Amino acid sequence: MSSEEAFVSIRGMSFSRGNRLIFNNIDLDIPRGKVTAIMGPSGTGKTTLLRLIGGQILPDVGTIEVDGHNVPTLKRTQLFELRKKSMGMLFQSGALFTDLSVFDNVAFPIRLHSDLPESMVRDLVLMKLEAVGLRGARDLMPAELSGGMARRVALARSVALDPEMILYDEPFTGLDPISLGITVKLIKSLNDALSLTSVLVTHDVEEACTIADYVCLLSEGGVIGFDTPENLIENGSEQVRQFMQGKPDGPVPFHFPANDFSEDLLKGVK
Amino acid sequence: MRTRLMELAVGAFIVMGIIGLIVMALRVSGLSATDAGDKYTIKAYFENLGGLTERAKVSMSGVTIGRVSKVYLDTEDYVAVVEMEINKSMSTLTLDTSAAILTAGLLGEKYIGLTVGAEDEYLADGDVIEDTQSALVLEELIGQFLFSKAEE
Amino acid sequence: MLKLIDKILDSIQALGNASLGRLQALGRAGVFLLSSLMWGGPGSAGFGDLVKQIYSIGVRSLSIIIVAGFFVGMVLGLQGYTILSDFGSEAALGTMVSLTLLRELGPVVTALLFAGRAGSALTAEIGLMKATEQISAMEMMGVDPLKRIITPRLWAGFISMPILALLFSLVGIWGGAYVGINMLGVDEGAYWGNMQASVEFYDDIIKGLIKSLVFGLVVTWIAVYQGFDSIPTSEGISKATTQTVVVASLAVLGLDFVLTAIMLGSI
CATH class of the missing domain: 1.20.5 (Single alpha-helices involved in coiled-coils or other helix-helix interfaces)
Structure with a gap:
């Protein structure tokens, strides 16, 4: 665990969906001002963890403190206030409002949460769009954007209110190499320029290692590693190294838990 | 745009x-525009309403000049009381105006027909029409007819 | 024997389970309606949003309503004439057409068409917003989706429906007049005169409008709720859309009976 001040601090948190325990009593600190990548095999609840931090779902037990506020116990209005002030989230699909233009999408949170005059809103929006390199695309509708562009617009929208933390849900999935490079660069530069805390959920070990200050590895309901990428690759347990190096079989089994295969085949004969 | x-x-x-x-x-x-304007209420007593209901028309020479606003039974004299709202524009109903319960067509709805008399003074709000003629009830008519035939 | 009892118990349990589920859904929908309306008046989410919704819900349903109204009116004229001429009372055609439209067919048929035209579109739109995480995105911006998405749509339905129903009846009465007067030779004066003598502004027109106000609220409520509660997959959204049309249509017909009973009782 790092010695730096934690922006998000999770203590003794468990969460289950149906009968499946997704998190089992986990502790986790996400340091302020750094890029933290949350990684792990599919289905370990990485996106669920983001939603828990964002307060969209509630844990069964435990605390999730964001900037000193325990998210699960906040009232609806307090939660909205916290999200408005200190959280931005970039969704996998971008989640742009399809009936608004690029400009209006970015302006949406600013117009709703401030009484700024329209000329100032315009300036702010253009600044954000310039930062993601899409100032020229302001009059396009979301349907006219490519996937990479849509994600950049969404990024501009999530930083529109200058949040203290941005949660990225799978920001690298489904992008061509150029867009991928742009996105990686943007996340890093935004993080440094605005001194944000960034949390990103990803499968992409290589990209994550280039920009993340810390990597948090999740598996089977718990945190199995939290360190700098270099340390994890070199000194992590066998399980950690299996993931970081992408080996198909190892401590994390290739097979979904099942009964004995030959037994299963024989059953069909009966 | x-x-x-x-x-x-x-x-x-x-x-x-x-x-x-x-x-x-x-x-x-x-x-009509005048319809929504001021109204005044007059009353009339009838022996038998024969199916006259609230909101029935009140007409004079076939022109609608008001509506029946309330129908109830006077429990002392056991006669039916009909209150009707008349348009203010028809403020010249003489004191001896007579009211009759009529039927539109053979099976049509009941309505009140007013006929003015010759007095100089006019009915005011809350006044009562003295001269009334009840509804023709078919059964009574037939009964009377048979009775008179039998007498002959 | 024991097996049979078991089976019976099982089906009773299934029934109970299903009714509990229904009840729960109803409760959720009720809370949903209350909390969306609690956000206040029609303009509370911005006047622009309301205008946009009235446009897509109301104005764009106008053509189907007017065409349908005209045809329904013409059919009423035709049928009414054949029935009434048996009794030699074709003169009552105007009365029949107008009362049928104003009291029943106007509000009810409009609501049914509205459920099919605007209700299904609303459900699909909101379901897709959910599937593409737009609703989550809104929540994460600290914006209440109930206030931004649902409230303007509810109000738009509430405002549009009576106007649509009114225009439906109006066009229908003219459709009946067209068939009756121009094609079948009913006397024009009798058509309009008898209509005016028997149609009451409050009892027929206003009460019809009250019905369509209720229908407007209920149909839009069902539509937005189904969209909001849908499972965000293509299958879930198609199911929710079907549900909207089915549930809304049944609700309209059922409520129509209740409202008619109340209104006739109070006369």
């Missing part, structure tokens, strides 16, 4: 609704 067109369309839609309501009121329900 897009929003402007949209706003225009919505504005036109609402205006259509309002105009529709006005047309409905005037053309379909025959609500």
Whole structure:
């Protein structure tokens, strides 16, 4: 665990969906001002963890403190206030409002949460769009954007209110190499320029290692590693190294838990 | 420009609704401007209403000049009391105006027909029409007819 | 024997389970309606949003309503004439057409068409917003989706429906007049005169409008709720859309009976 001040601090948190325990009593600190990548095999609840931090779902037990506020116990209005002030989230699909233009999408949170005059809103929006390199695309509708562009617009929208933390849900999935490079660069530069805390959920070990200050590895309901990428690759347990190096079989089994295969085949004969 | 067109369309839609309501009121329900104006109430006692209901027409020479507003039974004299609202524009009903319960067509609805008399003074709000003629009840008519035949 | 009892118990349990589920859904929908309306008046989410919704819900349903109204009116004229002429009372055609439209067919048929035209579109739109995480995105911006998405749509339905129903009846009465007067030779004066004599502004027109206000609220409520509660997959959204049309249509017909009973009782 790092010695730096934690922006998000999770203590003794468990969460289950149906009968499946997704998190089992986990502790986790996400340091302020750094890029933290949350990684792990599919289905370990990485996106669920983001939603828990964002307060969209509630844990069964435990605390999730964001900037000193325990998210699960906040009232609806307090939660909205916290999200408005200190959280931005970039969704996998971008989640742009399809009936608004690029400009209006970015302006949406600013117009709703401030009484700024329209000329100032315009300036702010253009600044954000310039930062993601899409100032020229302001009059396009979301349907006219490519996937990479849509994600950049969404990024501009999530930083529109200058949040203290941005949660990225799978920001690298489904992008061509150029867009991928742009996105990686943007996340890093935004993080440094605005001194944000960034949390990103990803499968992409290589990209994550280039920009993340810390990597948090999740598996089977718990945190199995939290360190700098270099340390994890070199000194992590066998399980950690299996993931970081992408080996198909190892401590994390290739097979979904099942009964004995030959037994299963024989059953069909009966 | 897009929003402007949209706003225009919505504005036109609402205006259509309002105009529709006005047309409905005037053309379909025959609500006229004077109808909505001031009214005054007069009363009449009848032996038998024969199916006259509230909101029935009150007419004079076939022209509607008001509506029946209330129908109830006077529990002392056991006669039916009809209150009717007459348009203020028809303020010249003489004191000896007579009221009759009539039927529109053979099976049509009941209404009240007023006929003015010759007095100089006019009925005011709350006054009572003395000269009334009850509804013709078919069974009674037939009964009377048979009775008179039998007497012959 | 024991097996049979078991089976019976099982089906009773299934029934109970299903009714509990229904009840729960109803409760959720009720809370949903209350909390969306609690956000206040029609303009509370911005006047622009309301205008936009009235446009897509109301104005764009106008053509189907007017065409349908005209045809329904013409059919009423035709049928009414054949029935009434048996009794030699064709003169009552105007009365029949107008009362049928104003009291029943106007509000009910409009609501049914509205459920099919605007209700299904609303459900699909909101379901897709959910599937593409737009609703989550809104929540994460600290914006209440009930206030931004649902409230303007509810109000738009509430405002549009009576206007549509009114225009439906109006066009229908003219459709009946067209068939009756121009094609079948009913006397024009009799058509309008008898209509005016028997149609009451409050009892027929206003009460019809009250019905369509209720229908407007209920149909839009069902539509937005189904969209909001849908499972965000293509299958879930198609199911929710079907549900909207089915549930809304049944609700309209059922409520129509209740409202008619109340209104006739109070006369």
